[in-house]
Amino acid sequence: MADRLDLYTSVVPNERQKLFCESGYHAFIHFGMTTFTGKEWGDGKTPPSVFNPTNVDTDQWVSALKDGGAKGVILTCKHHDGFCLWQTDTTEYSIKNSPYKNGKGDIVKEVSESCKKFGMKFGVYLSPWDRNSEYYGTPKYNDFYIEQLTELLTRYGDIFCVWLDGACGSHLDGKAKQEYDFPRIYETVYKYQPLCAISNCGPDVRWVGNEGGFARKSEWNVVPEFSFDLQNIADNSQQDTNGEEMKRRCSDVLEQDLGSREFLSKYDSFIWYPAEVDVSIRPGWFYHKEQDKKIRSLDNLLNIYYTSVGGNSLLLLNVPPNREGKFTEFDVARLKELGEEIKKGTSYPAKIVSYNAPKASENFEFDKLIEDAGTYTPEKENSSYEFILKLKNPEKIDKVLLVEDCDFSQRIESFEIYTSLNGQEQKAVSGTTVGFRRYALFKKAVTADTVRIVITACRKKPYLKEIKVLKAIGRLPKLPWYTPVLRIGRKIVDYIYFKTEDYKNKKHRKK
Ligand code: FUL
Numbered sequence: 001m002a003d004r005l006d007l008y009t010s011v012v013p014n015e016r017q018k019l020f021c022e023s024g025y026h027a028f029i030h031f032g033m034t035t036f037t038g039k040e041w042g043d044g045k046t047p048p049s050v051f052n053p054t055n056v057d058t059d060q061w062v063s064a065l066k067d068g069g070a071k072g073v074i075l076t077c078k079h080h081d082g083f084c085l086w087q088t089d090t091t092e093y094s095i096k097n098s099p100y101k102n103g104k105g106d107i108v109k110e111v112s113e114s115c116k117k118f119g120m121k122f123g124v125y126l127s128p129w130d131r132n133s134e135y136y137g138t139p140k141y142n143d144f145y146i147e148q149l150t151e152l153l154t155r156y157g158d159i160f161c162v163w164l165d166g167a168c169g170s171h172l173d174g175k176a177k178q179e180y181d182f183p184r185i186y187e188t189v190y191k192y193q194p195l196c197a198i199s200n201c202g203p204d205v206r207w208v209g210n211e212g213g214f215a216r217k218s219e220w221n222v223v224p225e226f227s228f229d230l231q232n233i234a235d236n237s238q239q240d241t242n243g244e245e246m247k248r249r250c251s252d253v254l255e256q257d258l259g260s261r262e263f264l265s266k267y268d269s270f271i272w273y274p275a276e277v278d279v280s281i282r283p284g285w286f287y288h289k290e291q292d293k294k295i296r297s298l299d300n301l302l303n304i305y306y307t308s309v310g311g312n313s314l315l316l317l318n319v320p321p322n323r324e325g326k327f328t329e330f331d332v333a334r335l336k337e338l339g340e341e342i343k344k345g346t347s348y349p350a351k352i353v354s355y356n357a358p359k360a361s362e363n364f365e366f367d368k369l370i371e372d373a374g375t376y377t378p379e380k381e382n383s384s385y386e387f388i389l390k391l392k393n394p395e396k397i398d399k400v401l402l403v404e405d406c407d408f409s410q411r412i413e414s415f416e417i418y419t420s421l422n423g424q425e426q427k428a429v430s431g432t433t434v435g436f437r438r439y440a441l442f443k444k445a446v447t448a449d450t451v452r453i454v455i456t457a458c459r460k461k462p463y464l465k466e467i468k469v470l471k472a473i474g475r476l477p478k479l480p481w482y483t484p485v486l487r488i489g490r491k492i493v494d495y496i497y498f499k500t501e502d503y504k505n506k507k508h509r510k511k
Pocket of ligand 1: 166167
């Protein structure tokens with residue numbers, strides 16, 4: 001086992017992944033031809049004249065997303081219908097033939113400039129599936145796609161993410177399936193934007209496996225290499241009519257356990273591949289007026305935030321502008337509430353005045369960790385590690401933030417947290433993975449003068465970069481009454497579809 005643990009802990013993130021995971025929470029904007037047709041998927045036949053927003057205000061989009069807590073924005077520059085939101089030289093199916101600003105508009109430029117103005121990262125979504133291009137289904141399409149990608153990568157400044165959607169329904173158009181040249185796509189991205197991460201059908205960030213906002217309870221960044229091949233299966237993020245196709249082809253992507261010791265023991269090669277939760281604030285990805293009253297509740301969004309960003313996953317929250325070219329007041333108000341709650345819930349640490357921790361390794365002191373100035377690791381490897389933190393005053397607290405220094409890989413497998421007041425101790429929460437960020441939420445706020453954290457299982461020694469005991473200033477997300485029903489429902493679905501599958505016969509397994 002020691003050798004295997006050496007192997008797992010030798011896997012670390014690249015610079016792109018580190019940058020992406022540090023910001024953690026980004027926003028998606030779905031805007032395009034389907035905003036005007038009321039559909040989710042356009043067929044590529046709607047004339048450009050239909051794209052006619054009257055009052056586009058990208059500053060409003062980006063500032064509202066920033067207020068909502070996001071650190072970056074990814075725009076659907078071209079969705080499956082092939083309609084381009086920028087002044088592309090590659091096709092006539094673009095904004096230049098629309099009434100918007102008499103054909104002179106460029107939404108990609110406008111959003112990228114608003115991002116610069118508000119200090120947000122900017123990223124692009126360029127759908128590989130294109131229902132308008134005459135080249136689609138032929139080798140020429142790959143040249144066409146690379147040209148479009150190159151325009152986006154070279155005309156708008158820094159791009160932090162290229163989001164490659166796996167959805168493809170070319171059979172709907174009676175077209176041949178396109179063989180995408182993924183290696184060439186990756187090469188192009190890194191050539192022009194070396195710090196740009198490629199998400200979804202890409203090597204840097206992995207799709208979590210659903211579009212409903214569910215992160216795994218134990219999310220691992222070190223996963224078997226096969227997880228990457230699966231991301232390249234076109235159709236894999238497809239909301240097909242009943243999901244059967246996705247389940248048949250990609251069941252491994254949806255597997256609940258992708259990283260435990262037991263699971264990894266069946267494989268021989270591993271990669272660093274963090275998960276991203278992509279989810280819309282509304283039922284649709286694009287704007288539909290009838291969904292104005294169907295915006296996710298604050299509790300639901302907070303839950304998604306704390307279980308994704310706070311659960312070693314990434315969050316990509318979609319908010320769609322309306323036909324006017326603005327976010328509605330409903331979305332803006334919910335984003336504001338969300339941002340305020342995240343701030344209250346995560347920015348007020350209780351002061352720690354003294355501590356007890358296993359002796360530190362030289363140059364990795366616990367003081368530095370508490371002062372937010374460096375990484376701590378114990379001198380010796382042990383079966384568990386206990387940290388007792390004394391607070392300056394008794395404080396009402398409701399969560400603890402734990403962060404691993406991922407330069408040393410992801411190691412913590414389980415932990416327990418206890419609080420005490422005047423020597424009376426009670427268990428607050430237990431959890432599993434930590435990785436880039438774990439907000440360990442208590443069931444309810446408690447007043448405490450001491451917090452005891454025990455790492456109960458770890459791959460070799462832990463390397464901790466942050467520990468924060470957070471004051472109960474914001475609200476803990478309440479679970480709606482139907483959540484337990486949903487959970488049981490998911491368990492049954494998992495059981496039927498996944499547990500009964502015969503994984504032992506899968507080719508990528510070691511034995
Ligand atoms: C899916 C697409 O089919 C949806 O329209 C949306 O863009 C979502 C993010 O990915 O696969």
